[in-house]
Amino acid sequence: CERSRSPPPLPTVLVSGGGRGRAVALSAGSNTDTLEQTIRRRTAWDTFDELRLEDEFCDVTIKVDDVEFRAHKIILSGCRPYFRKLFSGRCTKTEKNVYDIPGITPDMMRLIIQYAYNRKISINSENVRKLFMAADQFIILGLKCLCANFLISQLCPENCIGIDRLSSQFNCPELHENCHAYILHHFQEIASTSEELVDLSITEFEDLINRDDLNVKREEVIFEAIIKWIEHNPNERRQYITTLLPKVRMGLIHNTYLMNNVMTNIHVKDNKECMNIVTSVLKTNNDLNANGSSRSEFMNPMTRPRLPSAILLATGGCSSNDPTKTMEAYDCRADRWVDITYDMESPRAHH
Known part of the structure; x- marks a missing residue:
């Protein structure tokens, strides 16, 4: 699961099985625990750990x-069924009560055993991916949840795509949902700063830029991201320009940019299908400028605005001293008003 480019450094955080991980951490206390119960439980776990460190009553x-x-055995078995099954079966047992565990490093096993005893673990940028892998291997849901929560807290434009890949690799829906929401909301920063964007497959990239809820102030950002993605491997990716270009809402781009930047781009101007698309958009834009906007532009994928993350809604008012049923929405991100008048609405003013 190691990537060729490391994400930005993450801080070290000491976490335990409580908090957000309580629902899946097997030995975390309930919300109704009294202070005395919590102290007793903590004292018991500390005692078990001291016995382990002093090799007293150890049986495995x-x-x-x-x-x-x-x-x-009883402590490890209480951590997850993996160990219970290991101790009750005939799995890689070399001699009496000695078990060889493959697929993990000694450092990671030391942290896993520590977590089994006291439900505390130090998570940082150096170990979180290996810990995530170990938690998945041993089916330790509490630790897996803690790793996911740590990664969620560290999401940034430079690492969110790589972390999203981890969520898929280790089947962690909560982490995936948080990563996906972050990518959609911060796409503009990701497009300009992330080196991971170009690692997306054609399917992943196409699905992303086609989303109505992709948060971009200007559609030019989408076009420039497409060119960046293609230029990462032009010989192989140039063929996808006809698939990706229609995902840009070019009807929302000024004609000057279309003529000076889109039509002159080497991947567009040498492609007849792409040139036909841009020419058609220019004609549509000229018609809209001449005849004004209409509700039909919301049906056209080239002119339909993306869903804003926040809007200001204005309804009714007065026109020539008469109430009006006009409804307008202000897209704070794109800095534009959109007429959304509903014909069946009644005129209103002073409301």
Whole structure:
């Protein structure tokens, strides 16, 4: 799961099985615990951990490579069914109560055992991906949730796409939903700063820029992102320009930009189908400028505005001293008013 480019550094956070992870952390306390109950539970876990560190009453050895960890079966079995099944079956047992665990490093196993005993773990940018992998391997849902929450708290334009890939790799819907919402809302910053954008597949990229709820102030940003994505591997990706260009709402772009930037682009001007698309949009824009806007422009995928993240709605008012049924919405992101008058609405004023 390691990427060729590392995301920005993330801070170290000491987290435990409570908080947002309470629903899935097996030994986290309930909201109704008294202070005395919490102290007793904490004291018990601390005692178990001290016994482990002093190798008292330990009845199992976990071996990773050449490193051995002494522990108590009942504590590890209480962490997740993985260990319960391991101890009750015939899995990689080399000698009495010694178990070889593949697919994990000694450092990660040390953290997993620590978490099993005291439900506390130090998560940082250096270990979160390996911890996520280990939590998935051993089906430790509480730890998996803590890793996801840490990554959610660290989302930024430079790393959100890479973290979204982790959510798919480890089947974490909550993390995926948060990443997807972040990408949609911060696409403009991602398009200008992220090196991960060009790693998207054609299907992922097409689905993203086609979204009505993609948060961009100017459609020019979408066109420039397409060119950036193609230029990352032009020999292979040039063929997709006819698929991607119609996803730009070019009816919302000024004709000057279309003629000076879109039609002159090497990937567009050498493609007859693309030139026909842009020419058609120019004609539509000229017609709208001559005849004014109409509700039909909302039906045209080239002229339909994307859904704003916030709007100001103005209804009614007076025109020539008479109430009006006019309804207008102000898109704060795009800095534009849109007429959304509903013909069946009654005129109103002074409301």
